[in-house]
Amino acid sequence: MKDMSEWRDAMRDRCKEVLLSHGYTVVDGDVRLYREYNGDKFALGRADLVVVKGSRIWMVVMIEGDASPKNILGAISVVDMADRCLIRTGQEGKMVPLERAVLFVLTHTTAEEYVKQEAMVMMLRDVYTLTNLCDFIVTNEENFVEELHEMELYMA
Numbered sequence: 001m002k003d004m005s006e007w008r009d010a011m012r013d014r015c016k017e018v019l020l021s022h023g024y025t026v027v028d029g030d031v032r033l034y035r036e037y038n039g040d041k042f043a044l045g046r047a048d049l050v051v052v053k054g055s056r057i058w059m060v061v062m063i064e065g066d067a068s069p070k071n072i073l074g075a076i077s078v079v080d081m082a083d084r085c086l087i088r089t090g091q092e093g094k095m096v097p098l099e100r101a102v103l104f105v106l107t108h109t110t111a112e113e114y115v116k117q118e119a120m121v122m123m124l125r126d127v128y129t130l131t132n133l134c135d136f137i138v139t140n141e142e143n144f145v146e147e148l149h150e151m152e153l154y155m156a
Contacts, residue, residue: 004065007108011063011141012048015106018145022152024059025052027089033060033082033098045078050085052096057085059102067107067117072138073124079103080133102151103136106144114140 012028019026031047051059062075080103084095109117121138130136139147 004108008048008063008065011106011108012061014141015049015061015063015104015144018148019049019051019059019061022148026050027052027087030086030088032086033078034084034086034095035081036083041084044082047079047085050087052087055096057096057098057101059104060085060098061104061106063106065108067109067113067138069120069124072105072107072121073128075105076103076124076128076133076136079136080130083132099132100134102134104144104147105136105138107138107140109140111142114143 016026016028026049028049031050033044033047034041035044036042047060048063049061050057051061060079062079064071064075079098079101082098085098087094087096107117117138117140135151137147137151
């Protein structure tokens with residue numbers, strides 16, 4: 001079995017491939033999430049992928065090996081708090097506003113674990129109020145394409 005780092009890299013490549021096949025502009029690599037507060041910019045974390053549509057970020061993808069509530073809520077909270085992304089392409093960096101995006105959290109779970117994960121996600125939805133994100137979707141590799149398709153229908 002692959003170690004978690006190899007799985008994460010493979011998952012990032014697979015997600016990028018799927019998103020590109022759907023016609024999205026995908027940025028990977030060094031994507032950092034920031035929040036501006038009282039004139040200062042605070043680094044909150046990194047995203048695995050962002051999908052850019054026009055001049056705005058439409059989707060953020062975070063890949064989490066551990067599907068614990070703490071890790072999933074941490075990913076949701078960090079992206080929900082962020083109000084901009086620093087996107088680097090080569091040597092150039094550009095701050096892009098992050099508002100009303102959809103967050104995909106991809107986890108390393110089996111089909112059996114996924115059923116339990118769905119219940120946990122419903123619990124998180126009941127107790128966490130989004131402030132900056134439009135929505136969040138927690139899924140696994142097996143269900144990513146289906147969830148992406150449903151989201152596209154919802155957002156259209």
